[in-house]
Amino acid sequence: MKKILFILSLMASLLVSAQQTSGPLRVGVAGVAHGHLWNLISAMHRGDFVIVGVAEENDDFRRHNNLVGRLPEEKFYASLPEMLDKERPEVVVDYGSILHHAQTVEACAPRGIHVMVEKPLATTYKQALRMQELARKHGIKIMTNYETTWYAANHHIKQLVDRGQFGRLTRINVYDGHQGPKEIGCDQMFLSWLTDPRQNGGGAVIDFGCYGINLATWLLEGKAPKSVSCVLAHNKPDIYPLVDDDATITLDYGDCVVQVMASWCWPLNRKDMYVYGQRGYAYQRTGSRLQLLIDGKQGPEFTAPRLLSPRDDSYRYLAALVRGQIEERPSDPSALQNNVLVCRILEAAIRSARTGRAVKL
8 A cells, every 4th residue: 555655646746847847837926915916917828837826914915916816716825835835836926025025935945946026136135145045055046027127128238238339338327217106006005015114125226226236237247336325315205204215326336337216206107228338328218129329320219129038028937947948147137146236235225325325345
C-alpha cells in the first residue's frame, strides 16, 4: 500500500512539474486593493495564464473586488499560506499595498514560488534587502512591474544609448504623474493605502518617483548615484494630509545628473522623458512616440518599433522569466538588483527632503 501511495505521489509531483514548464502560467493573486489589478483582468481572456486562487485578508475587499464573478467563489481565500498550499501556483502576483510585498515574499519564497509585485519593490531599503535575501536563499525570481518597462519608445532609446548615438549621457529628466489619485477617480480601496505613509512609504515621491529612478538605473547600467537630493511639497494638504503630493529628486552621478519630477499635481497625465548626451538627445513623448536630435540634426517625431514577445507584456515576460526562457540582466527594469537600488535611492530622497541636505550613497 505504501508503495502505491509513493508512486501516486511521485506521479502527482511529475504532473505539477510538467505543468510548470509548459502550458498556461499558474498564477495566484495576493491582495486586491491595487488599482493596477485591471492589468490582470484585462489579460485573463488570452489563455497564457490561469488564476488558480486569490488571497485577501480584508473581508470587505475580498467580497467586493473586480475579480469577484470572474472566478469561482471557492478560489477566494482569507489566508495567503492556505491559498498557496491548496492551489500550488507557479507564481504569485501582488496587488496589495507596497508594504504587503514583503509579507508576500516571506510566504512564497520558502515554498519556491516566484513573485511579481507592482512598483516599487518595497517601502524601505531594509525590506528590499530582506526580499533579496529570501530570493537568493530559496532560488526564486522577484519581478517588479512598471508600466514604462513595456514602452517601445524607452527600449528604442536604450538601444541608441548602448550604441553611443548620443555620446556620453550628461542629463536625464523624467516627468511622471497626474492630477492626483483622488482627482482622477481612484476608488477608496486603492486610496486607503496609497495615501498612507506606512503602507505606501510616502506619497508622490514613492508612487511616481520610482519610475524615473528605475529608468535611470537601467539607462546607466545599474550605476548608483554619488548623492541624492530631494524637495517634497504638500500643495494639497486638505486632500493628502499625511503624504507629499509633489517631489523633485536629483541624482548626482558625477558625470551625469538625473532629475525626477514626480507629482500628483500635474494638470495632465504624463510619463515622458528627455535623455541628453554630448552629441544629441531623445525625447520620449509617449509609450510609442519619440523624437531625436543627433549631431545637430533634428528628426521628426516617429513611432518606435514594436516590442517582440515576451518582452512586450508583463505576464508574457513573467512566464518566460520564471521558466528560464529569457535571460535577465541585473540592471533591467524588472530585475531585483535594479529595484533594490531604487528603494535605496527613494529612502535617501526622503531623508534628504527631511534634513534639507544631500545624502551621499
